[in-house]
Amino acid sequence: xxxxxxxxxxxxxxxxxxxxxxxxxxxxxxxxxxxxxxxxxxxxxxxxxxxxxxxxxxxxxxxxxxxxxxxxxxxxxxxxxxxxxxxxxxxxxxxxxxxxxxxxxxxxxxxxxxxxxxxxxxxxxxxxxxxxxxxxxxxxxxxxxxxxxxxxxxxxxxxxxxxxxxxxxxxxxxxxxxxxxxxxxxxxxxxxxxxxxxxxxxxxxxxxxxxxxxxxxxxxxxxxxxxxxxxxxxxxxxxxx
Numbered sequence: 001x002x003x004x005x006x007x008x009x010x011x012x013x014x015x016x017x018x019x020x021x022x023x024x025x026x027x028x029x030x031x032x033x034x035x036x037x038x039x040x041x042x043x044x045x046x047x048x049x050x051x052x053x054x055x056x057x058x059x060x061x062x063x064x065x066x067x068x069x070x071x072x073x074x075x076x077x078x079x080x081x082x083x084x085x086x087x088x089x090x091x092x093x094x095x096x097x098x099x100x101x102x103x104x105x106x107x108x109x110x111x112x113x114x115x116x117x118x119x120x121x122x123x124x125x126x127x128x129x130x131x132x133x134x135x136x137x138x139x140x141x142x143x144x145x146x147x148x149x150x151x152x153x154x155x156x157x158x159x160x161x162x163x164x165x166x167x168x169x170x171x172x173x174x175x176x177x178x179x180x181x182x183x184x185x186x187x188x189x190x191x192x193x194x195x196x197x198x199x200x201x202x203x204x205x206x207x208x209x210x211x212x213x214x215x216x217x218x219x220x221x222x223x224x225x226x227x228x229x230x231x232x233x234x235x236x237x238x239x240x241x
Contacts, residue, residue, distance in 0.1 A: 003178070007201035013048035018097060020044065027104050034106030035083035035133055041101060042079035049201060053077055057212030060134055063166035066229050068149045068237060069138035071187030072098055073200065074172050077208045078136055085128045087121065087137035087156065096193060122159040129165050139226060145182040146173065149234050154226035161222055166215035169229055171236035172208060179203040211236045
């Protein structure tokens with residue numbers, strides 16, 4: 001009962017934080033303005049959900065950042081760090097709540113159903129990186145229950161490799177004193193958003209651990225680079241296992 005009341009309180013605060021961001025503190029139309037708004041909005045949402053964050057390492061101000069992916073909370077944790085631009089799947093724009101935020105934040109939307117999508121996405125990523133904003137994406141291509149880091153898809157690494165932009169590995173994990181992290185924090189499989197969000201809001205003492213590594217030298221071949229980055233992220237994540 002107490003946990004449910006806590007969830008309702010947090011979700012009410014979350015709703016108000018989202019309304020405030022979309023109606024009062026609306027994003028500017030520029031790329032930088034949207035990225036700045038995303039940081040502010042993510043921080044409001046974290047306060048509403050009463051989620052603590054520990055960060056190890058320094059988040060880069062340029063280039064590409066690749067991270068393991070456990071669910072939608074990852075984007076709020078990472079987005080709260082500094083102005084940046086995410087690459088997201090195109091169908092996320094239809095998600096309740098998050099879809100509106102994704103659109104307002106200026107995320108790059110990748111449509112895997114079209115052959116030309118990878119080239120278009122790469123061009124948009126290059127434009128952002130040349131604007132001195134970091135691009136963040138999750139090369140696993142989907143979220144998981146966190147039991148292991150899924151293989152990295154190499155396609156979207158090509159632009160950064162070709163332009164010699166730094167590619168920084170990052171790892172995210174969670175800790176709490178209640179709930180089931182694999183199902184109440186990680187959003188994967190056949191979870192439904194509303195039900196999952198309520199379970200997430202019930203969790204006590206939820207802490208996200210974000211570890212930022214150093215951009216390593218990488219081979220020019222994107223498949224080899226993907227394997228190397230997968231190994232880097234796995235090493236960063238290992239202490240939390």
